[in-house]
Amino acid sequence: MKPGPFIHSGFTTQRLMFITTLAMIPMVAASIWENGFDAMILYVVSILSVFCMEFICQRRVIFEYSALITAVLLVLMLPANAPWWISVVGAILAVGIGKYFFGGFGQNIFNPAVLSRVLLMALFPAIFIMPEWTVDGVSGATLLSKEIGASMPSLSSLLLSSSPGSLAQAMPITVLLGGVILLVYKLIDWRVPLFYLATISLLSILLPGSEKILGHVPYLLGNPLLHIIAGGSLLTSFFLLTDPVSSPFSSNGRVVYAIIAGVFTMIIRYYTPYPDGAAFGVLLANAMVPTIDKYMLKLEASVF
Amino acid sequence: MKIPKLKNQLHSPIQRIRLPDSIQLQINGCIPLVITGDVVAAGSLIAKSATVGNIERSIHSPFNGRVTSVSHSTVDIEGDWPNAQTSAAHYEATGIEADKIRESCRMAGIVGMGGAMTPTHLKLIPHRPIDTVLVNICESEPFLTCDHRVLEEYPHEIECGLKLAMTAVGAENGLVAPKINNYTSGYERFLVEETLGRKVPVNRRPTDVGVLVLNLQTVRALYHAVFEQRPLTERVITVDGDAIKRPGNYLVPIGTKVGHILECCGWDENISKQIIIGGPMMGDSADKNTPITAGTGGVLALTSEQTAKVKDNPCIRCGLCMDACPLGLWPGQMDRNPSADLLACITCGACQFVCPAQRPIVKNIQKAKNAYLQKSDSL
Incomplete structure (x- = not known):
């Protein structure tokens, strides 16, 4: 039996997760800068809770960057005014249900942080609801649902200034910076953000408006830039969709996957009461990964 | 992610190593012709296989010495035995017609020096019409530069050896395959496709499309056998x-x-x-x-810094193994869903080289391959 190669590229899971952690630092810093002590508390509580959950599930003390990433991503998707205990519940859901229900790291179908965020939204809708929209049943807290006046904000103000919504939206340019770091180190497939954002842009122009859009946020119609920058799309495209465990195996499969996520995101944004469909888009695309893999492998196996 | 070349010794000229005091010849499948205590000369026949059809292997002593032990798979020879002759060519070159070349090749015990070690005189019998002889100089393994040096320092011998091989199989074209920058392009099937544009089907050999691929040092050994009457030692x-x-x-x-x-x-x-x-x-x-x-x-x-560590961390489904696989297989998951894909795998190891989880992919595939073969045998 051949012993296999004796040399290795040196690119290991640990290294991948470590650089991803570094890439998230600008986002975290920006969100703390904007929201102060409240945001800091959320991060600390979330990280502590995730590692406690890991200890309970694995029965040993571990330090893994993947767990740290889940904890930070979870907080980045929370609204800034969320109470501290929400990150405890979020950590329990992410690690317990998102990861160990499926058999642990590497076996999870869904991105643990996204699954946890969606469950939180179902369990505690009040936290994710902007007060002024409750009467309409429009829950959520992003620029996509908030009336910001008749005029569309400028690109620089969109990129640099804080918009109400999740912590990741504190300064969208930091999300972009993190994404560029991931792309430069080739930690993520460039196809995923490209095709995801392209699908969103295209659909924002092509999709006909609904009562929801026309009634509250008419400027969203046919405005790709706002759809890319203002919602959770940037964080989703670089950090959530690209999670290797819950995305397809082959590069062609990842293109299909990104497009599917984009379509779901836009349908939810336009035609459902939920303000931002990015999280749902990720989950639905995650669920389709086994199917995508199956058909893509059949296609690609025609090498012979 | 490319496999590094690490060809540090590209410019180091070939040196002869100090002769060892003792050597051990692997004679698996051959019958030893010497017994312990025999004095042998450089080039004398040590072991020979039973001739089955055309298959025949012969193994010669590289130096003058005395046989110290003989077993069914090995012969040990101790060097510098004072009474031995200085050199001996045990056979005579007979000519450069196709038959004679094959005969010299058989007598000299030439085998494929790329690793497979198939007797070369068998490859020189044209069962199918062969129009091109390709000398493989890809040397795709990192670090290895020996073939490059041999071509650099003995181009004339390679040229003559190639012409001999062409004569033996009746080929019109001879080609020293250009270097291609890809690790797996040294694999015969890809080499033929990339250099000649002929696709070799799975489980077929290049000879099926009229191409004979020979290793560079094999070609040189052929030259030595025919023109210098030197066996492969x-x-x-x-x-x-x-x-x-x-x-x-x-x-x-x-x-x-x-x-x-x-x-x-x-x-x-x-x-x-x-x-x-x-x-x-x-x-x-x-x-x-x-x-x-x-x-x-x-x-x-x-x-230890250069050596890969196998850790068997969970697969993170990053797809790098699939991108690295020259056959477009799914190496990281193939052992879980055994299929005919397993048999196509050439265990080149590119998948394990790139695997971030440092999983023993090659070992897993080989295990699954054996299980799959046993299962399909029993059906």
């Missing part, structure tokens, strides 16, 4: 790795033990973590007593 290997103080390309007698080579090249035992015989991708682990065979391209002594 030595080859050029690359010795490298960070635990070697004097790396380079060395001419070594076949049968030399790894320990002797390491000693001659300044092996630092303290920092040496892994000794490899062959290349770092598809080679084998070795110890000091492992002998060099005709198919060995190199001896490497890697430090």
Whole structure:
């Protein structure tokens, strides 16, 4: 039996997760800068809770960057005014249900942080609801649902200034910076953000408006830039969709996957009461990964 | 992610290594023609296989010496035995017609020196019409530079050897395959496709599309056999790795033990973590007593920083193994869903090289392949 190669590229899971952690630092810093002590508390509580959950599930003390990433991503998707205990519940859901229900790291179908965020939204809708929209049943807290006046904000103000919504939206340019770091180190497939954002842009122009859009946020119609920058799309495209465990195996499969996520995101944004469909888009695309893999492998196996 | 070349010894001229005190010839499948205590001369026949059809192998002594032990798989020879003759050619060259070339090749015991070690005279029998002879100089394994040096220093011998091979199979074209930058392009099927544009179907050989692929050093051995009446008893290997103080390309007698080579090249035992015989991708682990065979391209002594660690972390489905696989297979998951894909795998190791989880993919695939073969046999 051949012993296999004796040399290795040196690119290991640990290294991948470590650089991803570094890439998230600008986002975290920006969100703390904007929201102060409240945001800091959320991060600390979330990280502590995730590692406690890991200890309970694995029965040993571990330090893994993947767990740290889940904890930070979870907080980045929370609204800034969320109470501290929400990150405890979020950590329990992410690690317990998102990861160990499926058999642990590497076996999870869904991105643990996204699954946890969606469950939180179902369990505690009040936290994710902007007060002024409750009467309409429009829950959520992003620029996509908030009336910001008749005029569309400028690109620089969109990129640099804080918009109400999740912590990741504190300064969208930091999300972009993190994404560029991931792309430069080739930690993520460039196809995923490209095709995801392209699908969103295209659909924002092509999709006909609904009562929801026309009634509250008419400027969203046919405005790709706002759809890319203002919602959770940037964080989703670089950090959530690209999670290797819950995305397809082959590069062609990842293109299909990104497009599917984009379509779901836009349908939810336009035609459902939920303000931002990015999280749902990720989950639905995650669920389709086994199917995508199956058909893509059949296609690609025609090498012979 | 590309497999690194690490061709550090591209410009080191071939040196003859100090003759070892003793050697061990691997004679698996051959019948020894000597007994313990026999005095043998350089080039004399040591073992020969029973002739079954055309298949025949013969193994010769690389130097003058005395046989110290004989077993069913090995013959040990001790060198510098004072009464031995200085050299002996045990057969006579007969000419350069196709038949005569094959005969010389058979007598000289030439085998494929790329690693497969198939008797070359068999490959020189044209069962199908062959129009092109391709000399494989890809040397895709990292570190190995011996073939490159041989071509650089003995181009005339390669040219003559190639012409002999062309005469033997009746081919019109001879080609020294250009170097291609890809690790897996050295694999015969890809080489033929890339250089000649002929697609070799799975489980077929290049001869099925009219191409004979020969290793560079095999071609040189053919030249020696026909024009110099020298049997195959030595080859050029690359010795490298960070635990070697004097790396380079060395001419070594076949049968030399790894320990002797390491000693001659300044092996630092303290920092040496892994000794490899062959290349770092598809080679084998070795110890000091492992002998060099005709198919060995190199001896490497890697430090612990250079050596891969196998960790078996969970697969993160990153898809890098699939991108690395030259056949477009799904190496990381193939062992879980056994299929005919397993048989297509050439165990090149590119998948395991890139795997971030450091999983033993090649081992898993080989296990699954064996299980799959047993299962399909029993059906």
